[in-house]
Amino acid sequence: MMQTLLEAFRLVFQQDVLIAILASAVYGLVVGALPGLTATMATALLVPVTFYLSPIAAIATIITASAMAIFAGDLPGCLLRIPGTPASAAYTDEAYAMTRKGEAEKALGICLWFSALGGIFGTLSLILLAPPLAEMALSFSTYEYFWLAFLGLMCATLVARSSPVKAIASMLLGLLVSCIGIDNPAGTARFTFGSMDLLGGIDAIAALVGVFALSEVMRAMTTPEPPPLPRRKFGSILKGMIRLTREYPKPQIRGNIVGIIIGVLPGAGADMAAWVSYAMAKRFSRTPEKFGTGHPEGLIEAGSSNNASLASGWVPSLLFGIPGDTITAIAIGVLYMKGLNPGPTLFTEKASSMYALYIVFLLSNVIMIPLGIVMIRLASHILRAPRSSVMPVIVLLCCVGAFATGNNLFLVLTVAAFGCLGYVMERNGYPVAAMVLGIVMGTMVEQSFVTSLIKSDGSILPFFSRPVASVLAAMTFAALLWPLAVWLKRRLAPARAAAGA
Amino acid sequence: MRISDRHSGxxxxxxxxxxxxxxxxxPxxxxxQIGPNVFPLVVGIGLAVCGLMIALGIGHKFEEEAEADLAAHSDAAPAAARSRWNGLLALLPPGLLLFYVYxxxxxxxxxTAFAIVLAMARALGAGWRLALPLALVVPVVVHFLFAKLLRVPLPFGFLPMPW
Structure with missing residues (x-):
């Protein structure tokens, strides 16, 4: 134990890893702060760079960049009422109201301080949750893996802020995309239409870059440019944060716990955590009428929640290879590439790498505070960069990044196609995150499904007769029927009210 | 590009x-009994069922609520295309990627990168004084980062770089 821990420290405190952490922190802060560039996009564009780094450095860049980007997304929210990343959208209103009251320092301070604390809590949950779950996962068979993957997909559709039917359709579309190629149980060329390039299937990373980066650029082409940030001087950022931490212990703890739970749920990420936590803060507050007028309570709860969800999102990713959110969906690809194949054995065979990962998480949340303060002070300069100089660079990085993942021009074509698809889907209310999870998890779902069916000789009984499998199955069906229950309840509620009147 | 639910469904x-x-x-x-045919069959049938439900407008209410929630919380620009031509501008980025491929x-x-950056910057309303230096500097920097430091075999074409 002690030896592995020392080994882990040795893995992290190396020159290349530390430089990678620092550089990706700056990168994450800048990308997250620019409206229209999301944390997922920051991660997707990092992938080609991670190929050339050592395994720990590669994972460290992703962890650091995503944590920083989620915090930095609060900046334009506070100062301009435009969320920098979707994860900040839930409380942009509140933060901006505080800025208008002349408390910009306090709003930014809350975002920074509670983001860092939330990240640290999330990491602790990862450290505590992962080993016992890994123990359990060792006894899982293909039946359990099938239900787990299927449950993950259903959760992704459940939490999409859109119509559940459209979310399921998007997810199925993703699964269909994953059918392409010869990577199936029989090795038959499937839906390749005779194309050599399609034999290898659709590259998930290229599809992700298209959906999360290119379609974002496409959206920027048609929307008006956000207004420039007024120049302003900031006072002390962290003043009074200790007092606020003492004053509002409950919202903070609740935010952390909700964030952790939502992070662990496959497919649900930081944006969902922030929405749920903000709503909960309002519901349980003693002064709900103050919400929306620049009240710190909701900001504390939601701000800590979205960062807490980031770390716990790695739990299902590391244990089962099921992404906890869109960021870890990308990270899983990198894990495989670096020989850190997700699975319960990761915790026994590569324990030092796991400890190193925990250290990176803690480190990145600690350096978030000083770097965040510098970023806030420089924000008015960085946010001044016009979109017309940022977007061309993003397009170029989409080209080169996709090409670099396989030295193949077909990948650039994939990015273009998925950019268009993502753009059209987003505009019409089809949640793209659900499709992405379908693409990433398709092979796993199919493999566990078909292997299970072959093992059981075509009978579906074993899917329900094993104890863990039956519980997972029940949860999956509950997730499937949940929207129906909500709909029924709403239909019955007005009827009952009318009957009572 | 907005498509009605009936059509997309x-x-x-x-x-x-x-x-x-x-x-x-x-085959x-x-x-x-079970081969590569089962999974596409199941997914395809599911997709068809969902499409039918979307075309019939089931679940549309959830979507409206989420949109209203978002609109109430921020100024995130309501994506209203100002003209038909403006909507087509969205096709420029994927078009430039196609240009890169060929x-x-x-x-x-x-x-190639010079042309891409210049076209994007101009389309987003940058003046020549910003667009030209940007298009001259960015490709060289990106080429240095990816070809020299990350060893990606980027094509040299007509303009070999000194590294």
Whole structure:
């Protein structure tokens, strides 16, 4: 134990890893702060760079960049009422109201301080949750893996802020995309239409870059440019944060716990955590009428929640290879590439790498505070960069990044196609995150499904007769029927009210 | 590009049906009941069912609520295309990627990237004084980072770089 821990420290405190952490922190802060560039996009564009780094450095860049980007997304929210990343959208209103009251320092301070604390809590949950779950996962068979993957997909559709039917359709579309190629149980060329390039299937990373980066650029082409940030001087950022931490212990703890739970749920990420936590803060507050007028309570709860969800999102990713959110969906690809194949054995065979990962998480949340303060002070300069100089660079990085993942021009074509698809889907209310999870998890779902069916000789009984499998199955069906229950309840509620009147 | 739910739903019905049919025609594994045909069949049927539900407008209410929630919380610009021409501008980025696919081998990375950056910057309303220096500097920097430091074999074409 002690030896592995020392080994882990040795893995992290190396020159290349530390430089990678620092550089990706700056990168994450800048990308997250620019409206229209999301944390997922920051991660997707990092992938080609991670190929050339050592395994720990590669994972460290992703962890650091995503944590920083989620915090930095609060900046334009506070100062301009435009969320920098979707994860900040839930409380942009509140933060901006505080800025208008002349408390910009306090709003930014809350975002920074509670983001860092939330990240640290999330990491602790990862450290505590992962080993016992890994123990359990060792006894899982293909039946359990099938239900787990299927449950993950259903959760992704459940939490999409859109119509559940459209979310399921998007997810199925993703699964269909994953059918392409010869990577199936029989090795038959499937839906390749005779194309050599399609034999290898659709590259998930290229599809992700298209959906999360290119379609974002496409959206920027048609929307008006956000207004420039007024120049302003900031006072002390962290003043009074200790007092606020003492004053509002409950919202903070609740935010952390909700964030952790939502992070662990496959497919649900930081944006969902922030929405749920903000709503909960309002519901349980003693002064709900103050919400929306620049009240710190909701900001504390939601701000800590979205960062807490980031770390716990790695739990299902590391244990089962099921992404906890869109960021870890990308990270899983990198894990495989670096020989850190997700699975319960990761915790026994590569324990030092796991400890190193925990250290990176803690480190990145600690350096978030000083770097965040510098970023806030420089924000008015960085946010001044016009979109017309940022977007061309993003397009170029989409080209080169996709090409670099396989030295193949077909990948650039994939990015273009998925950019268009993502753009059209987003505009019409089809949640793209659900499709992405379908693409990433398709092979796993199919493999566990078909292997299970072959093992059981075509009978579906074993899917329900094993104890863990039956519980997972029940949860999956509950997730499937949940929207129906909500709909029924709403239909019955007005009827009952009318009957009572 | 806004498509009505009826159209997108019917498209999904068609896609699901074709996928299920195409999947069912795949050759099975000899001596095995379950082969590569099962999964596309299941997914295709599911997709067709969902498409039908979308076309009938089931679940539309959830979507409206989420949109209203977002609109109440921020000024995130309501994406209203100002004109038809403006909507087409969205096709520029994927168009430039296509240009990269077909031109980069022949022209080389730096000239292709110059054209891409210049076109994007101008389309987003940058003046020549910003667009030209940007288009001259960015491709060279990106080429240095990826070709020299990360060893990606980017094509040289007409303009070899000194590294």
């Amino acid at each position: 019917l498209f999904l019905v068609a896609l699901g049906t074709v996928a299920a049919y195409g999947g069912s025609r795949l 099975p594994v000899p001596g095995q 031109a980069s081998e022949w022209l080389g990375f730096v000239p």
